[in-house]
Amino acid sequence: MPIPLKIYITPFAERGVVEPGKWSCDIAKKALDVVNTIWSKAKISFAINDCVIDKPLDMAKSARNNDKRVLDVLSLRHDPDNAVHIYLVNPIQNLSAGGSSYLHSDPEPASFVQWYGDDFANGRAWAHELGHLMSVDHVEIDYTNERQAAALGKNLMTKGLSVGSNLTTQQVETAKGSKLVKRFGG
Numbered sequence: 001m002p003i004p005l006k007i008y009i010t011p012f013a014e015r016g017v018v019e020p021g022k023w024s025c026d027i028a029k030k031a032l033d034v035v036n037t038i039w040s041k042a043k044i045s046f047a048i049n050d051c052v053i054d055k056p057l058d059m060a061k062s063a064r065n066n067d068k069r070v071l072d073v074l075s076l077r078h079d080p081d082n083a084v085h086i087y088l089v090n091p092i093q094n095l096s097a098g099g100s101s102y103l104h105s106d107p108e109p110a111s112f113v114q115w116y117g118d119d120f121a122n123g124r125a126w127a128h129e130l131g132h133l134m135s136v137d138h139v140e141i142d143y144t145n146e147r148q149a150a151a152l153g154k155n156l157m158t159k160g161l162s163v164g165s166n167l168t169t170q171q172v173e174t175a176k177g178s179k180l181v182k183r184f185g186g
C-alpha cells in the first residue's frame with residue numbers, strides 16, 4: 001500500500017493581503033509522479049488521499065526565513081491523523097532549504113515544500129523532505145575528496161538547492177527501516 005498523504009495547499013498572506021498561490025492539486029499530482037519515480041529505487045510509493053486549498057496563513061515575509069518556524073506554524077493548524085501532512089507553499093525568499101520536515105517523523109509526519117516552478121524541481125524538493133520523514137538525514141559532501149564529491153553531488157539528500165535525485169544503498173535501507181514506513185507499509 002502506498003503511504004497516504006494529505007495535501008494542504010497553503011497560500012501566504014501578509015496583513016490580510018493574500019498572495020496568489022502557485023500550487024494546485026493538479027500540479028501536486030504531477031510533482032508526486034516525480035516523487036514516486038525517485039523513491040521507486042526503495043520500492044516506496046506515496047498516494048494523495050486528499051488535497052485541500054487551506055485558509056491563507058498570515059505571516060510577515062520577514063518571519064518566513066526560518067524553516068523550522070514555518071513548519072511549526074503550519075503543522076499546528078491540523079492535528080496529526082492517519083496520513084502524512086504535506087503543506088505546499090509559495091516560494092519563500094531567503095530560504096535556501098526546499099522546505100522542512102520533522103526528522104524521523106518526530107513529533108509527527110509533516111513537511112512543507114516550496115514551489116520551484118517546474119514539476120521536476122517541485123517533486124525533487126518534495127522527495128527530499130519525505131526522505132527526512134523516513135529518517136534520512138543530509139549527506140555531507142567533502143569537496144576535498146573528488147571521488148566522493150562526484151558520487152554524492154547528485155544525491156537527493158544534499159543540503160540546499162540541488163537537482164540530484166540519487167539514493168545510496170544505505171539511504172534506501174534507512175528509509176525502509178524507518179518508523180514511517182513501518183507504520184504505513186510504503
Ligand SMILES: [Zn+2]
Pocket residue numbers: 097128132138159160
Ligand atoms: Zn533537508
